[in-house]
Amino acid sequence: MGKEREGHGWIKRVRPKITPPSLNDNTADVDRLLKGIRKDLQGEILFDFPMAAKIPNLLRESQYQVETFLFEDHGQWHLCGVIPASENNAFYGLAVDLGSSTIVVRLLDLSTGEPVDELSFHNPQIEIGSDILTRIHYASRKEGLRELQSMVRDRLNQKILSLCRKHGFQPLRIAGMVIAGNTTMTHLFLGLNPYWLCREPYIPALNTLPIIRAEELALNILPGAPVMVFPNVGSYFGGDLIAGVLASGMARREEVCLLVDVGTNAEVIIGNRDWLMACAGAAGPALEGGVANMGMMAGPGVIDKVTIDPETHEFHLRTIDNKPPVGICGSGLIDLAAHLFLTGMIDLRGKFVSSRCGGLLTEENSIRELVIVAREKSGTGKPLTLAQTDIDGLVRSKAAMFTILKTITNTVGIPFSAIRRFFVAGTFGSYIDPRSAITIGMIPDLPLETYVSLGNTSLEGATRGLLSREARQTTLAIRDQITYLELNVNQEFMNLFSAAKFIPHTDRGIFPSVQPY
Amino acid sequence: MGKEREGHGWIKRVRPKITPPSLNDNTADVDRLLKGIRKDLQGEILFDFPMAAKIPNLLRESQYQVETFLFEDHGQWHLCGVIPASENNAFYGLAVDLGSSTIVVRLLDLSTGEPVDELSFHNPQIEIGSDILTRIHYASRKEGLRELQSMVRDRLNQKILSLCRKHGFQPLRIAGMVIAGNTTMTHLFLGLNPYWLCREPYIPALNTLPIIRAEELALNILPGAPVMVFPNVGSYFGGDLIAGVLASGMARREEVCLLVDVGTNAEVIIGNRDWLMACAGAAGPALEGGVANMGMMAGPGVIDKVTIDPETHEFHLRTIDNKPPVGICGSGLIDLAAHLFLTGMIDLRGKFVSSRCGGLLTEENSIRELVIVAREKSGTGKPLTLAQTDIDGLVRSKAAMFTILKTITNTVGIPFSAIRRFFVAGTFGSYIDPRSAITIGMIPDLPLETYVSLGNTSLEGATRGLLSREARQTTLAIRDQITYLELNVNQEFMNLFSAAKFIPHTDRGIFPSVQPY
Numbered sequence A, B: 001m002g003k004e005r006e007g008h009g010w011i012k013r014v015r016p017k018i019t020p021p022s023l024n025d026n027t028a029d030v031d032r033l034l035k036g037i038r039k040d041l042q043g044e045i046l047f048d049f050p051m052a053a054k055i056p057n058l059l060r061e062s063q064y065q066v067e068t069f070l071f072e073d074h075g076q077w078h079l080c081g082v083i084p085a086s087e088n089n090a091f092y093g094l095a096v097d098l099g100s101s102t103i104v105v106r107l108l109d110l111s112t113g114e115p116v117d118e119l120s121f122h123n124p125q126i127e128i129g130s131d132i133l134t135r136i137h138y139a140s141r142k143e144g145l146r147e148l149q150s151m152v153r154d155r156l157n158q159k160i161l162s163l164c165r166k167h168g169f170q171p172l173r174i175a176g177m178v179i180a181g182n183t184t185m186t187h188l189f190l191g192l193n194p195y196w197l198c199r200e201p202y203i204p205a206l207n208t209l210p211i212i213r214a215e216e217l218a219l220n221i222l223p224g225a226p227v228m229v230f231p232n233v234g235s236y237f238g239g240d241l242i243a244g245v246l247a248s249g250m251a252r253r254e255e256v257c258l259l260v261d262v263g264t265n266a267e268v269i270i271g272n273r274d275w276l277m278a279c280a281g282a283a284g285p286a287l288e289g290g291v292a293n294m295g296m297m298a299g300p301g302v303i304d305k306v307t308i309d310p311e312t313h314e315f316h317l318r319t320i321d322n323k324p325p326v327g328i329c330g331s332g333l334i335d336l337a338a339h340l341f342l343t344g345m346i347d348l349r350g351k352f353v354s355s356r357c358g359g360l361l362t363e364e365n366s367i368r369e370l371v372i373v374a375r376e377k378s379g380t381g382k383p384l385t386l387a388q389t390d391i392d393g394l395v396r397s398k399a400a401m402f403t404i405l406k407t408i409t410n411t412v413g414i415p416f417s418a419i420r421r422f423f424v425a426g427t428f429g430s431y432i433d434p435r436s437a438i439t440i441g442m443i444p445d446l447p448l449e450t451y452v453s454l455g456n457t458s459l460e461g462a463t464r465g466l467l468s469r470e471a472r473q474t475t476l477a478i479r480d481q482i483t484y485l486e487l488n489v490n491q492e493f494m495n496l497f498s499a500a501k502f503i504p505h506t507d508r509g510i511f512p513s514v515q516p517y
Helices: A002-008 A029-038 A049-061 A132-139 A144-167 A183-190 A239-248 A330-342 A354-360 A388-412 A427-431 A434-439 A457-467 A469-481 A491-500 B002-008 B029-038 B049-061 B132-139 B144-167 B183-190 B239-248 B330-342 B354-360 B388-412 B427-431 B434-439 B457-467 B469-481 B491-500
Strands: A011-014 A066-073 A076-084 A092-098 A102-109 A114-122 A174-181 A226-229 A257-262 A265-271 A276-282 A302-308 A315-319 A361-364 A367-373 A384-387 A421-425 A451-455 A482-484 B011-014 B045-047 B066-073 B076-084 B092-098 B102-109 B114-122 B174-181 B226-229 B257-262 B265-271 B276-282 B302-308 B315-319 B361-364 B367-373 B384-387 B421-425 B451-455 B482-484
Touching: A011 A174, A029 A049, A029 A066, A029 A076, A049 A076, A066 A174, A092 A144, A092 A183, A092 A239, A092 A457, A102 A144, A102 A457, A114 A144, A132 A144, A132 A183, A144 A183, A174 A183, A174 A239, A174 A457, A183 A226, A183 A239, A239 A257, A239 A265, A239 A276, A239 A421, A239 A451, A239 A457, A239 A469, A257 A388, A257 A427, A265 A388, A276 A388, A302 A330, A315 A367, A330 A388, A330 A427, A330 A434, A354 A361, A354 A367, A367 A388, A384 A388, A388 A491, A421 A427, A421 A457, A427 A451, A451 A457, A457 A469, A469 A482, B011 B174, B029 B045, B029 B049, B029 B066, B029 B076, B045 B049, B049 B076, B066 B174, B092 B144, B092 B183, B092 B239, B092 B457, B102 B144, B102 B457, B114 B144, B132 B144, B132 B183, B144 B183, B174 B183, B174 B239, B174 B457, B183 B226, B183 B239, B239 B257, B239 B265, B239 B421, B239 B451, B239 B457, B239 B469, B257 B388, B257 B427, B265 B388, B276 B388, B302 B330, B315 B367, B330 B388, B330 B427, B330 B434, B354 B361, B354 B367, B367 B388, B384 B388, B388 B491, B421 B427, B421 B457, B427 B451, B451 B457, B457 B469, B469 B482
Parallel strands: A092 A174, A174 A226, A257 A421, A276 A482, A421 A451, B045 B076, B092 B174, B174 B226, B257 B421, B276 B482, B421 B451
Antiparallel strands: A011 A066, A066 A076, A092 A102, A102 A114, A257 A265, A265 A276, A302 A315, A361 A367, A367 A384, B011 B066, B066 B076, B092 B102, B102 B114, B257 B265, B265 B276, B302 B315, B361 B367, B367 B384
């Protein structure tokens, strides 16, 4: 793959053959180095002065045996690093998914384009606040922004160092980094004031970012290495989504595709190679495991799959790592709600049907709860229960999701049936059973093969941006092509939302495949 | 001139019309600014991240009324400054001649291209050593380089501030600077190690410099302002000479021209629009007023013009500012030697002829001296005398100069007579009387109108580089076009030198116009 990669990458390593100086060839040190590089790389090579100042000594100390790193930007090559040549044949890049809850780092060998390792960790800003608004407010405090920025940066630097140690190379050999995150995460990471992100008219500091040098962000890799941060479209539509569009390939397809990233916010992009329309709206925390009683994020012992026996009403639960159940994640909850509906244990309003629930239904402080896991089978020592309020929350979330989908397709004048590919992004998305999501009326009743789970598209998009010159250009094209639809919560939206607050919907005709047992 | 300048400048000011943000237009702050600029300036606009981070607050604080500064480099515009809009209509640039003795700063109004003011001051590095080698050695000390760099930078910053105060504008309104100096001065100014400049094989750190931002050099002007430093060809052929070639226009002429900058080193460039050959060689300090007894740099009371009455042998002296004579500068010395020769007071070897000098000739410690100014007419209270050793030094210098000219014309195979324009650069050069210089055999016996004094070509070249996009490009073309001739002091050179150590020359035939009285 080596040679082929050379043509596609925008970050390169060149080991120039340099003739040492003599009276017959008194070309200056830096010019001499550039001359050597140009034997391998055509065109003019730009460089920054501060780097140039260090080159003469380095050349002499290393007897003119050096490795150089370069990156392409706006059609020109930039020298971004010179280090003494070594036996080590590899150089690296990092793709980062900068999530508000979880940060994922993928290490790639840039000489082959192959992934080498991957790790993830909680975003340390959670300590300040798990929701984004808290962090934005915190940033307004004295030193608050700087503090939030350094929390992520310092942890990231630690993790980078651990990757370097594990694989036995110097951080200087990491010659590029690509980062995709939502608009707020991006602002905090870059130390940009997020104050205006959550205040009308919701203006980011930057939409399209230039290449930033690693040292400008105090990242512990090659100081001059290019850091590409995915651009955002608006306060509520960030680089993670642009990365998702890139990863899905929808901006190059002829057929109409839809990409949805389900989380606290539901972000939706619909379109094809000719047009892209996007919107985002609050879908409620229910879908991310934010349910009061037993909801939690995916982890060992968390229920991620549920079926209910139509005859016996017995619960069949699958837990992560097959550990005793400790809670339920979003995908499990959708399964659970779907099957409660199919078995008639909840009605079309999502309310428990006492006659069907039998002894599993309890009532405490006038809140009705359904026992899903009895105390003796639970991993927590307590029964796991689902409250009526939990289902209510889920119904609101799924109604919001469906309304958003309905609104954006209405806006572009396309029926659900015209969608050829319905991509679901996010780790969470990969666990959702589309059959269950259709059953509760969260997503349209399309053939199941329409639904494609893409996993972490933010990380995948960042990886493509790191490896491919073309992908980088496509990224900017996507950003320019997207029309952002501001979801005004008007009467029409509320009407659609009200109709979607039933399972699966007030209009059963649009969910023909949903048939209760 | 306003509109016309717009087309030529590579540093521009744009006052963008920016629509404040609204729910219908939630473009990010920086993107919004760039959109405003692009109404006035076509093409993509690049910017650095650190600058971008400051823009949102600035835009809001100034109610979106800002002025922006941009410069062009490699065919792309770079945003280099954003300041709140003000009533002041002007923005400025500085052209700097970075001499080892004297630094000259010219302030230009970049909106009109007109010079506003000019000042000069001694290079404070003289404190460390008046000659360049001392400074190079000093740079090897701990903190020596940094010290030399800050000496010039701090003084320059003081002077810039005084110019700003005098003309009533903020240093932030200086949006660009162009600097021309010799290779060592350039290295010291930039903090580049000059160690290898004076050691075989004499390698500069850089020949061609990228645009440097003012803040990277701690210059007290607009922090992001571009600083262009003239490129050098080699250790002994610096940016001041490239600036000279630019100022002379010789690189665009069809006819063969020669440019000489006379100083401690004589630097010579010969050529036309098709080719350029350059060399440099030690011409001795005599030409710069470095003569032991009465030599000094130009200043009040310094003799800069001399004639001797052929009949009475009376000296006619002109002094600067008509003050009582205190010494003699290089041009005066050349005049003096020429007239001493024409009157027969020195012979063709430059030795005093007792019979012709009469009572003016004294001898002390076996050194013969000629009284040029008697004690009672002197401004120093002592007689001003010319020693035999002074004339010997001048003869060596003029012989070196002539030999260099002969060598370079021989090398390119062109007779002196083919030279259509003989440009003399440098403040010193503007005082030299070509007639006298021919008489002593320092320069070839060409028609006097061939000799053109250009004054401070380094400053003039820097000015052109500051004002014109084309001149900047020409600068790089000149640098690429010049072939540097290493003057090997071989037998042939020594033979030419020996022949030139006579006044005007052993071969009188090549100086037909020189006729003693």
